[in-house]
Amino acid sequence: MDTPSIALLLTGNELMSGDTVDSNSAMIAIRLGEHGLEVGEKCTVGDDPTLLQSALARLTADYPAVIVNGGLGPTRDDLTSEVIAALSGVELIEDPDALAHVEDWCARRRIAPNPANLKQAFVPEGCELIHNPSGSALGFAIDINDCLVLTTPGVPSELEAMLPALTSHLKARIGGEARQILRLQTFGIGESSVEERIKKYADRWPSDVTLGFRAGMPQLELKLSVPSAAKLPAQKAALALLEEDFGDHILGTGSARLAEKLQSVLRDQGKTMTSAESCTGGLIASMMVREPGSSAVLGTGFVTYANEAKRDQLGVAPTTLKEHGAVSEAVVKEMLLGALQRSGANIGVAVSGIAGPGGGTEDKPVGTVWIAWGTEEDLRTHMTVVSGSRTLFQNIIAAACLDLMRRHLLELPPLPHYFARQA
Template sequence: MKLEMICTGEEVLSGQIVDTNAAWFANLMMEHGIEVQRRVTVGDRMEDLIAVFRERSMHADVILVNGGLGPTSDDLSAEAMARAKEEPLVENPIWRQRITDWFARNNRPMPANNLKQALLPASAIMVDNPVGTACGFRVKLNRAWLFFTPGVPFELKHMVQEQFLPFIRDEFAIQSDIAVEKLLTIGHGESSLAAKLEPLSLPDGITLGYRSSMPHIEIKIFARGAAAIAQLAAVTAEVKQALGTAVVAENRQSLAEEIHQRLYQSGLSLSVAESCTGGMITSQLVAFPGSSSYLHQGLVTYSNESKVRVLGVKPQTLDDYGAVSIPVVEEMVRGARELLGSDFALATSGIAGPDGGTAEKPVGTVAIALATRNAVYSQMILLAGRSRELVRSISSAVAYDMLRRELLNEAVIVDYSFIQRYPK
């Protein structure tokens, strides 16, 4: 089966919004062992929509079309599909009633233009949208089924999981016995990871995939068929052994999620003091419900004065070593932990750029420390040539990894192939 996606909308085409729908859809399909082979983005112009529907329907078996099903004048997907098939739009009485009932149920007057959402190409088969007023539908054109979904992410996700996946499984007899294991890595490039795994001999039905989402690279191990699935655990263990300390989590989206799961309702507590990361470590944790069970506080001590007055860093230490230094970040992390007697604390201080570097401490220099009740661990890294955002995100990931390793009674500080570490 050849699967493609067409994303519509001027705001997507012009870059005014980031197309998270396409990324989510492609990732979900990959988890089901199906690769999206092409994605096209087209604006809200009738002739362009008609042309892309006709052209791609000659090559794909299934095309997910996302967007353009709203009630406004620039929502053109249904009309464009009708013109591509040279057939009229026809009102779907079931969906007209659904729209009318929705507005009545919510005690809202229904604008007349909402009835546009009940107009479908004459040959279309209605696809239910259980959480919105935009009617989904599917149409056969040339060799392809075009499956139309609204652009609202919440609505798209419901329809893909509840309608689209069952449809393609039935229509194309897609193998359902698929299993996936995901290994999250940091600090190593995709090519170096691939070089470590290349010597492995994988059983039939098992393949590897790579997904880069800095600061992480995710290794996906796909097993298709009962025999391959039976060997998945053993292959995963072999892959982990080959990658060594590069692997930082299994079946997690991020290191923040890994830390959250290890600390949640554990009885352990954490404080964070951030300078260059500017609250990133803390904010990634509070994105998860229940983080209040372990997170005591997150302090953004950006200025030297705040480091002194809030965390108890000695002015002399700042004068002697500078804010971006091992002695300062160690005093920061001790101060953060001692404020509320937390079990652990993390601290960062660095030069995220693009300015502020020196010959001795160039842009990308970051000091990171972890405090426990019994010890302090610290390291200075150099993230040369990275953007400001990437310096912050990689530094946050390294801090998380230090804590993760301490929780597992492993060596807290390890080498990463593309992160330079200063000797103490």
């Protein structure tokens, strides 16, 4: 392989039983990929010393480096140090620096170290300790069969804090040039749609740029990856093609979030928003207030699930509710106008729908939703049907409502394709 390849060995009965979902291997692979290193194999075993030693013996014979994740803790089923010492043919010793780390960890928590805590001070003789800034168990590096073995705790936050040290060890031992990855956050466009669009200008796509995806809810992350800093002009050219084609779906780079983007636009324009929610139950407002500084752009939101609440809090006419039903264009228009008038906000959104799993009719099946958004002077509406679970329905609709306000404020195309096709 052109890219240095390493192996992951994950250990823990909880991983084998399904009680714990493995997120650590994804974290490791993403971080290593950014440094030109790739995972060639992932092996997961329970807390069995024979199985652990057998798996580690095979991996150290096949790969230049192995990361062992888990099994460094204080309990009797944490076996990584013992297994590695046995495979290396060395003794477990009480390391003074490891002991000091455990004692300091206990002292900061005002507890006396017990035998279980002190077990973590014993490491294979001759290993190099790897600092753990938050946990009680240090990692370590050791050579087995001319293979670099790096050990890490299974706690995700501790692993994350130790990843820079791991990549330093790996790059010093087996090389790897840092890849340059530009992460784009998008909403309302799926992987299949992006692939189909790119076919139109495949002849112009820079050959040095690899396009990757990481699907999430409600956003899709696109990754433009080039092998080195020298290829950044190619990355920039690829970005220009995407922006030309579907720039209205691109929220920003890095970890940009939909609510964060809307908040930024509102702040830049000196405006405020409101929401009038029925089927989303306050999720739109909740997504906004997760972002710091939300009080500057969101003063009031309304959750009006019952018809009486729509009438009493937003001024929806009883005759409108009776004639059209709660899930209707007429009702969401009155909900939005009432919210704008009562809050004094510049822009808002109102939503009423059938989240399911029951409540649908032939005319209004489960998943039907009406949305109104905009201002008193420029109020727009749309009806769509979203299939899936109640939670999925609510998440998609809440995100779409934020996106519609973003589009309105930025004067982008008002009806994006995701209303017609969920790609």
